[in-house]
Amino acid sequence: MxxxxxxxxxxxxxxxxxxxxxxxxxxxxxxxxxxxxxxxxxxxxxxxxxxxxxxxxxxxxxxxxxxxxxxxxxRELTADEVRESAETRHALESAGVRRADPARREGLAARLADNLDRQEGALLSGDVQGFAVLAMRFHRAFVELAANSMMLSIYDRLQDRQYLSILRSADRIFREPQQAIAAHRNLLGHAQRGDWVAFAEALDDHQERSHGLDATW
Amino acid sequence: MxxxxxxxxxxxxxxxxxxxxxxxxxxxxxxxxxxxxxxxxxxxxxxxxxxxxxxxxxxxxxxxxxxxxxxxxxRELTADEVRESAETRHALESAGVRRADPARREGLAARLADNLDRQEGALLSGDVQGFAVLAMRFHRAFVELAANSMMLSIYDRLQDRQYLSILRSADRIFREPQQAIAAHRNLLGHAQRGDWVAFAEALDDHQERSHGLDATW
DNA sequence: GACATCCAACTGGGATACAAGTAGGGTACG
DNA sequence: CGTACCCTACTTGTATCCCAGTTGGATGTC
Structure with missing residues (x-):
């Protein structure tokens, strides 16, 4: 945040x-x-x-x-802005995976293991805000792979700006908690293998399922 | 500009x-x-x-x-900023190609034919500034494919900010004019076929050759 | 000559004063 | 009663003023 x-x-x-x-x-x-x-x-x-x-x-x-x-x-975010922001973040996360050097990639799963566990906990205990923050950090980690502070600052601004609409659309996630976690583990797997093409496609799918065209997590 | x-x-x-x-x-x-x-x-x-x-x-x-x-x-752009900007623009151009719908893709070659001709003319006549502007527009066209105004505004800001350093590194291009044009035609081909993976790789190569890690064009 | 010190002339940051424009309500008129 | 008008109480935009901090040169000292 x-x-x-x-x-x-x-x-x-x-x-x-x-x-x-x-x-x-x-x-x-x-x-x-x-x-x-x-x-x-x-x-x-x-x-x-x-x-x-x-x-x-x-x-x-x-x-x-x-x-x-x-x-x-x-201002309220318009529907267009929400879509465009999701697409832009998609581009940055994918670029991060694409540019990740192997050493960083391997450390990724370890670095995110705790985060994923806590995501699950937040989902089970109904902690919407906690889950949102964890998911945002999770997605941010892919951008971090690029070791590019410019991308990161752009990404951060988009993510922050979307925080409210993410919270609002959270209930959709909570209806099928296991699916969101599975999607995240799936993304992490692609990223770790450095398969950025599969990552990009999985992320498209994830964004779509999570909320039509809403936020990314 | x-x-x-x-x-x-x-x-x-x-x-x-x-x-x-x-x-x-x-x-x-x-x-x-x-x-x-x-x-x-x-x-x-x-x-x-x-x-x-x-x-x-x-x-x-x-x-x-x-x-x-x-x-x-x-301010002067630091070497890091130049590299990071190139990587970010790479991400946005690739995303544009990836998200392009077929109709737009097909019109692309026609829309850029004139631009490419004039690039060649500028190269032959030694018009550095003219070539720079044309090349910037050329690359921008790939981002335009995404139909995403947010990406475009981010891209424009990066490109504008880099205008001076692009001009400065222009001589490198002018030493091998045909190569730059060939690279551009190559990019256009990948984009038109919607092969965003090949496009991304070709763009990596193009950025590298044009100027180590300088600007993109 | 080298060095420390001091001071005057700058700087931007913020507060205040003033100008200009907008919106809405009350009033007079039809 | 409806309508046009005007006036007032706001709003932001710009100008001006004051203040604290920095700097670099002049000055005094060794």
Whole structure:
């Protein structure tokens, strides 16, 4: 999730950025609500200037839309965006598997064994949020194989942005818990063998089954 | 290149952003030079506030690094960034070919025939910049196959950011003009047949040959 | 001449002041 | 009662002001 905790050394603009972002992810600031620079500045005990900078960044990242002279609206992801994000993450995960050097690949299963166990536990105990975080980390591991920080930062932004819609569509997973786990083990197997073609196809299938065209996990 | 022309309706911050960005791409603001908010504000006849917003955005996009109380430095791409960008663009182009629906694939050769001819012309006449722009459009076409605006916007940002280093490494191409064209035709062939595995491998090769690990074209 | 110190002139970060535009409600008029 | 209008209370966008931190050169000292 990488909700960067408000560091003491950070600038006011950074604090504002992470505060607003966290509030949206928590559901504290609901989709469709209008954000006022004045209001935010007051609650954060700072002036409008850093708040404004934060909102601009949040717009670049897709969290809000700023309407001139009217305000910043907390955006919903459109169906298209959800699909496009899934396809983009697919591309990055596949590229990670494709570029993985053998040493990294072999360590992968060991590194993810614990994660998979805990996924199962979360599914059985009905811990939606816990499962979501674990699954996100699981998928991220494939991108990490590429040893490419640029891909990772792009991937992280897409995944974070989708966190809410992932939570929302979680029930679909919980109806057939074993299938999701099986799909994950399947992906891991392909990745470990370095079979990126099979991986890509399995990931297509996984994305499809998990939620029509929703998030990836 | 998409150097967004300074629109009259745009805000001062937008004007500042596109002005500075264009100046860097033109080589007017050289890598390593220090930008002063005051100075930029003066030449653009506006206050520091919009300039400041523009510089912040440019930092997010990787063009400059802002040092507190010192100024904004026009950044050079590190070798790592060049490599990582090439790998990321590789992932997106391959994904485009993979996701292309047959109808789009078939139109591709026709759509790029003219481009390829003009590439050849630019190579023969020694028009470096012209060739660079054409080659960038050529590669972009593969991403367009995915019909995914998110991928495209990510790709565009990477490609723009790399424009200068592409120009710089152009001479390597001009030493063996026929090879570059042949590689492009080869890529196009794989794409048209929908053979994304072969496409990915050929693109690896193409990137390697064009410039060790430099830009993609 | 080499080095430490200090100071003045910068820098960007943030707060505040002002300008310009929007939306919505109250009011006057038909 | 319906409608057009206007005015007020908001909103963001930009300009200006203040502050703290950095830097590099001038100065004094050894």
């Amino acid at each position: 990488r909700v960067s905790l408000a560091q003491q050394g950070a600038s006011a603009a950074d604090r504002a950025h992470s505060h607003i972002r966290a509030a949206i992810m928590r559901g504290d600031l609901t989709v469709g609500s209008m954000l006022s620079e004045n209001e935010l500045a007051a609650t954060l005990s700072m002036s409008r200037t850093p708040v404004r900078a934060a909102l601009t960044r949040l717009q670049d990242e897709g969290w809000v839309t700023i309407y001139a002279q009217r305000g910043a609206l907390v | 998409r150097v967004s022309l300074a629109q009259q309706g745009a805000s001062a911050a937008d004007r500042a952003h596109s002005h500075i960005r264009a100046a860097i791409m033109r080589g007017d603001l050289t890598v390593g030079s220090m930008l002063s908010e005051n100075e930029l504000a003066a030449t653009l006849s506006m206050s520091r506030t919009p300039v400041r917003a523009a510089l912040t955005r440019l930092q997010d996009e990787g063009w400059v690094t802002i040092y507190a109380q010192r100024g904004a430095l026009v």
